[in-house]
Amino acid sequence: MIIFFLSLMPIYYLFYFLLNKVLSSKLQPPLPPGPTPLPYIGSLISMLRNKPTFRWIHRMMDEMNTKILCIRIGNNHVIAVSDPKIALEFLKDDDGIFSSRPVSMSTCLTSAGYLGTVLTPMGDHWKKMRKIVSKEILSRARHEWLHKKRNEEDENILRYIYNLCKTDLGATRGLVNVRIIGQQYTNNMIRKLVFGNRYFGKGSEDGGPGEEEIEHADSLWTILVYLNAFCVTDYFPWLRWVTDFDGHEKKIRNAILMTRRYQDPLIDKRIQQWNDGVRTQQEDLLDIFINLGNPQLTIDEIKAQILDMNLAGFDNVFNNIEWVMAEMINQPRIFEKAVHELDLMVGKDRLVQESDLPSLNYIKSCVKEALRLHPVTPFNVPHLTTASSIVGGYFIPKGSHVIVSRLGLGRNPEAWDDPLTFNPDRHMNGNKYVVLTDHNLHTFSFSTGRRGCPGVLMGSTMTIMLLARLVQGFTWELPPNELYVDLKENLNDLTMAKPLLAVAKPRLPHYMYPTC
Structure with a gap:
């Protein structure tokens, strides 16, 4: 009898396991719709065949007519x-279990x-760094303390453009690369606020960047290109022991090394001082x-956090300014209104100051419209699900990587009339x-919830x-023989396919432009 019962136990447990699986599948909501995954590798082959990945994801959402999509790559959803x-459920309503970061x-x-803040998973270290950044670095009181330094960079960019207006570049006087202007302004500002200096080296006499600043900016951009870039070895970590499958690791390592080559010696020198x-x-x-004082940061934590700040502030401003200027040049009515x-x-008898910004609603509407229509990245920084949950009627497994589409939110026809048209007036109605x-989250600007950007005040002030x-100080025209700005997006990211080139001409009395 004992042998008989023992022989039945495996059958009983197998039956119990299968019954539970069937019952749970009936009670448990389904996963969000998505492509049918292959065993073990999931949708890896489709991802590799459809680069860039973010456009493939958006194309699938359109083809499947869904606002939430599940893609399995390896063991990751x-x-x-x-x-x-649905985005609010993830980022705000239930952000207690959706606020961590994937490794x-x-x-x-x-x-x-x-060791920094933005990319760090939830835990004691993240809480410590977030508290420091929010209360000690990006608070309103600290913002006021840094006002003079920001003003110096506001004047320097004006001086640089004014100097270009007096210089013949090729056959055109005053030809300005607006993308470079935005990058230079942002980098100079971060360096001034963090290190107290505009340049790593000597810069240029006309107020522009030097070789060091250009190399530093290029390295920051490379890091951002490959950060969270759907790298195969992130889903199959064992491959890192075999090969750099995508070539991402070598490129991002070199870019980080170059960036910190400029930053870290300044930090070491200051600590020694x-x-x-x-x-x-x-x-x-x-x-x-x-x-x-409490808590005191290690040298490595300081270096990591300063790189964090450089990356967080670098691409948002220049991308927004380039797109908004391009849209405004194509629509002179909008420019005239601004x-x-x-x-x-x-x-016209004084330069615009930060104290004027609250009253410049149309200027702010132009910035906000560019954030809506032309976000800097297709998705937010990924969130990690720390517990299984149900969102939007779908089952979200523990360990899922949640990415919110900035494009999908900003160009959502259910939230915006004529969503593909640049129209700042839509933000003025009743405001x-x-x-x-x-x-x-009709526009994904600074996110929300626990992972919302703590640099709202700083980022808004710099961009506006x-x-x-730029609008007050100069008139802007297209180069000779060009009738309009080509608003085509880059295939591999959301920047303009071609950098915006425009001819700037001073519109204020010459004595109002800074000369040193």
Whole structure:
């Protein structure tokens, strides 16, 4: 009898297991729709055959007529979302279980082993760094403390463009590469706020970047290109021991090495100055990081956080400014309206200042419209699901990577009339005070929830101020023989396919332009 019962036990457990699986499959909601995965590798082959991956994902969402898509790659479920209501469930309503970050090759290398804030998974270290950044670095009080330094960079970019207006570039005087202007302004600003200096080297006499600054900017852009770039070895980590399958690792390592070659020696030197008593007063953000008392940061944490800040601030401003200027040049009515607002609220006898920004609703609407229609990246930084959940009526397994489509939210026909048309007036209706944030996620500007960007004030101020100075200080025309700006997107990212070139001409009295 004992032998008989023992022989029945495996059959009983097998039957119990299969019954539970059948019952749970009936009770459990389905996964979001998506391509049928192959055993073990999932949709890897389709992903590799359809580069760039973000366009393949959006194409599948359109073909399957769904606002939430599930793609399995290896053992990972990638959940893509383009609906504001569903996105709010992930990023705000239930963000307690959706606020962590996936571990990947690119994020680990970039954050020096997750020592920064943006890319770091949830935990005590993230809480410590987030608190420091929010209260000590990006607070309103610190923003006011840094006002003079920001003003110096606002004036320098004006000086640089004014100098270009006096210079013949090829056959055209005043020909300006707007993308370079945006990159230079952002990089100079971050360097001034963090290190107290505009340049790593000597820069150029006309106020433009030098070789060091150009190389540093190129390295930052390379890091951003390969950060969270659907790398095969992120889904099959064992491949890293065999080969750099996509070639991503070598490129991002070299870019990080180049970027930190410029930044880290300045940090080491400053720490030594404080240790030797040579420096005694706090003058910039690096001084603040070094002198934090409780908790005190290690040298490696300071270096990782400063790279974090450079990456977070680099691409948003230049991408937004290039697109908004291109759209405004193509639609002179919009440009004239922005000029009129500046002339009315500020005048032509003084330069626009940060104190004027609250009253410049149309300028802010132009910036917000570019954020909506032309986001800097197709998706947000991925979120990691720390527990299985049900969102939008679908089952979301623990360990899923959740990516919210900035394109899908901003170009959603259910949220926006005529969504593919650049129309700043849509943000003016009934709004006495236009802001760039959108906690309803109809526009993905600074996100929301626990992982919402703490740099809203800094990022908004820099972007709005740069556009206001460009519009107030100059008229902008297309180069000779060009009738309109080609608004085509780059295939592999969301920048303009061709950098915006425009001819700038001063529109204010010459004495108002900074000369040094």
